[in-house]
């Protein structure tokens with residue numbers, strides 16, 4: 001039985017790609033040197049798949065930066081600002097990272113579906129002017145073949161590619177379809193003699209696609225199939241079920257259809273019922289999005305059901321999606337509690353799982369592996385670490401009053417007077433520059449070369465300094481600056497029960513950047529206060545109001561690997577209760593303004609419109625649960641890192657935070673349209689400068705933006721702040737920008 005994964009993590013078990021890229025960018029590694037490291041990684045990853053027992057190896061999943069960018073290169077869709085006769089390697093990275101010497105901005109970056117991977121957004125403004133690049137996948141397919149593997153090259157499909165880009169200058173992207181379909185056909189025809197199957201990824205099939213786009217799908221794929229000749233064409237959908245797009249997939253003329261049976265399992269009966277006689281099924285049963293071991297018993301049951309319906313010859317076994325979204329290898333994770341480690345599988349282990357399932361279906365006797373898997377599952381279900389009766393009780397006993405502030409905002413707004421805040425109060429989003437000194441000191445503490453007392457002394461000094469600076473700048477609501485936090489989720493996860501941390505569980509976020517998401521394996525509880533000492537220490541340094549800073553439950557959920565034995569909403573509720581306790585402890589300690597960041601609320605939204613309401617319902621409820629335990633006199637803030645609000649503004653209002661701050665600086669206040677169309681009832685601070693760039697905006701610019709905001713937000717409800725935390729900035733630009741920001745607020749305050 002054929003078996004495959006849809007992609008292996010590119011970054012390397014020791015983040016070799018990251019290091020190579022960074023050396024290359026600093027001029028310490030030649031283009032040839034970089035390519036050698038890329039080749040080594042690819043070959044190593046093929047070898048891993050082969051050794052695991054997979055029948056095929058995937059080719060074309062590797063990329064030096066991003067597979068969407070690779071597709072842009074293949075199609076010759078170079079944005080005009082980068083046009084010209086240039087070295088291709090240079091061009092590639094300039095598109096990815098911008099060109100500072102010529103002041104050319106990089107391509108925009110955005111999230112790949114609902115993952116934390118970011119891709120570079122194609123720009124569509126004209127038909128391709130340049131010849132595309134012969135894609136590396138062609139060379140690699142031959143290479144893998146000659147090394148004795150059965151290669152399965154993958155291309156990002158034309159429909160998804162066009163859907164993921166952005167149009168400029170009134171250009172209609174669909175004019176590109178015939179042109180790029182030609183190029184795809186050429187590439188497919190070139191690949192066909194060297195492999196048994198070519199995979200085309202169309203994850204867009206798992207979202208909502210407009211009818212007009214749907215109509216192009218079948219003819220496009222018929223053309224691609226013609227180019228493939230007798231080579232199989234594998235159409236891959238993932239990140240959900242096919243829903244209303246099922247017919248497009250079934251009539252595509254492709255030889256194999258891949259389904260994500262982790263997320264789209266409900267639909268499998270409907271699919272097999274109607275699967276055309278000559279179409280095979282690639283059953284994606286091994287989760288490519290999470291770190292839990294596969295439940296063999298359950299997967300085999302599903303696979304046997306499928307086998308009965310469509311026959312063994314038509315069944316293949318696969319990972320649900322690319323393994324890009326999980327860490328590379330569990331083997332080295334010796335610091336993880338062995339009990340917990342036994343429940344986990346990273347990419348290397350998932351290769352084996354996929355192969356195991358195919359082998360077992362084909363009749364190989366793997367009884368020992370099967371028994372071990374079943375035992376691990378049993379342990380996990382009955383382990384005291386996964387279930388905390390007190391937490392379960394508390395969740396079961398939630399009542400409606402816990403989801404509501406005591407009085408509506410219209411009565412709470414007197415906070416302004418209680419807190420003695422001026423008109424247009426100024427504040428920041430929480431973090432101040434994380435200097436090399438802060439990072440180095442934290443590293444020393446973690447390595448044990450300085451004591452925790454010395455580390456805490458250092459942090460107190462930092463906080464004192466940051467408070468003083470804010471007083472001198474004349475800010476109205478101060479923060480402690482978050483110097484003690486490495487990361488806004490990890491910091492809290494480390495102090496909560498139910499979280500585990502890998503030592504090297506890196507996952508690519510974009511380019512050379514990786515994140516190490518914590519793992520939520522058990523019920524969440526808070527053994528002791530997490531921030532109260534730091535915040536109250538900061539508050540004692542000043543007479544001005546000190547804002548306490550927390551990360552919200554939805555954001556912690558979105559940026560972690562979440563246990564798969566409870567609904568996400570349930571896990572989120574547990575997180576919310578833990579944060580709620582921290583909020584009330586801060587209040588008890590005299591902190592009157594508390595901000596609970598929900599940076600990720602929007603990105604947690606399901607791909608299909610029809611699923612969104614339900615998500616937003618529980619997500620907003622969790623925020624309210626976390627924040628409603630306080631008196632009316634305590635002011636609750638929240639912060640969100642995005643500016644497209646129009647579709648969810650009602651839900652943002654339903655969060656009922658007294659004050660929200662949002663990203664707006666980059667979009668030139670375009671987001672205010674949402675506030676024009678919907679009368680947002682509470683207070684709001686649209687970010688008036690972009691912290692993602694070192695540029696220092698002038699006070700005039702900020703006055704201009706504030707005036708725009710004042711056209712839609714009443715002056716009593718407008719706050720003045722940057723558009724996100726300042727931790728990635730340097731001090732010089734931070735000081736200047738904040739000085740200008742305070743000046744802008746003062747000027748308008750006088751006028752008003």
Ligand code: GLN
Pocket residue numbers: 429430431432482488549597599639640641724725726727
């Ligand atoms: N309070 C956090 C900070 O300032 C918020 C970060 C974020 O929104 N991503 O760093």
Ligand code: ZN
Pocket residue numbers: 429599639640641723724725
């Ligand atoms: Zn932010």
